Amino acid sequence: MLKIKDLVVSYGGVHPVLHKINIDVPKGKIVALLGANGAGKSTTLKAISGLVKPDFGTIELEGKPLNGLTPEKIMKLGVSHVPEGREVFPGLTVEENLKIGAYVNFKKDVVKRNIEQIYTLFPRLAERRNQMAGTMSGGEQQMLVIGRGLMSNPKILMLDEPSLGLAPIIVDGIFDKIEEINKNGTTILLIEQNANIALSVCHYAYVLCVGDIVLSGPSEEITKDKNLMNSYLGGAKGVC
């Protein structure tokens, strides 16, 4: 469904952050992109969603090139990017945050139905629908940004480190929901530093090490190679 070929990205034309990486996200699957701090994971997502322009390479959604399109157009084509850091709109209520997630294709009845679905998925959000998003706990905010990302009925949902800064028990809950979302038919590209939890839900995984894909394959295989993977993820000098 999403194909990335020979992608090169650099900030301000110096030193590329990604060196010709290739990633393939098949329809209906969860694909994890793992890597240490600064590996270039978020940069990959930003290139897909149009926030940064690639220097080289192609990004295709169902055969259609996304390169050079604006973030709005890419969103309209069905790519939803949930950025790292739980970026809720703090001064909007929970429900307003969800509504804004459907901005590109705002049809009242569809929006109402989607909001109800998201409330079923995350009952916590239903209880807090009129609360200002900025005053919610970290876990609730993470649920909210995932829910907001689903409001446009995307073909592919890209999640940037949903586990970041959350207690293990909350993380488990969130990842159960991520699996559920996938079972309901949404393809997912998941970015994580927490390899164990990501490998427990994904079908395929890619390991990114300072701008290169150093390991990839079905999650069972990657899990077998745990030592190798850990050395990459540990960010030890010279491994990549």
Add this chain to the structure above:
Amino acid sequence: MSLGTFVQLIIQGINMGLIYALAALAVSLIWNASGLFNFSQGDLLTLGGYFMLTFTVVALKLPYWVGFALAIVVMGTMGFFLSRSYFYPMINQKLNPQLILIGTVALSVVIRNAILNIWGPSAQRFDNPFGSKPILIGDAIIMPYQIVNIVIVIILVVLLQLFLRKTVMGIAMRAVAQKPVVSSLMGIKVEQLVSYTFLLSTCLASIAGVLTGPILPLIPEMGSLLSIKAFAAVLIGGLGSFSGALVGGLIVGISEVLFSTFITSTYKDVFIFLMMMIILQIRPGGIFRIEISEKV
């Protein structure tokens, strides 16, 4: 002094205060949407008044409400294109905010001189259809336009709140004001929304300009005095706050009238700015100091 006279003064203060409040509201809307402090707001207001003059007196001789509507449309369109062609390119190139600020001062000078050239330096007036027969409540003398202005502003504020809270476009404007990059990930065209915010603020300017008609005669430099008071209202109420703009405007308008009546009108402007300095010392950020979650 009788109670009636006092009521009369308060109504007069509210009327002036609502003009400041509308201008303050426009300043705060733009501040939130783009981080830009618009120094030309007072001159846009004046320009709105002059359009009304042209539409109802000088050229077209349209009825009051038609001229009013046309002034709003013309000013709104102008705000939209000003944003596209002048402000947004500066914001988009991440120009230092101080430089953009000077850009708005420049615009203010341009507008003022354009007015001077087109309409001339002498004071002018347009009429309102509400009559000049005072309404007596006790011994308070109240002019019909004073009531109408208050009603118009109340309706406007309610509509504006409904727009910002209940429509997708309004929610999107607030979203862009809070987090532009994340907004673009929601598929919001940030440039377009910023332009709509400018459009809204120039519409507000034109409404304030028309409502000023019966209170002050039109002169090209009217904007400078009005905007300074409006900025005081913004700072007293809290930059970026909706309620702050309203309350700040009313405080400035009412205290100005009371001070000139009971103490001296010579120093009324000095008094306003003294008050502003004191409030900023006691409560920097203004009365409705904005926590991010309250931003309009």
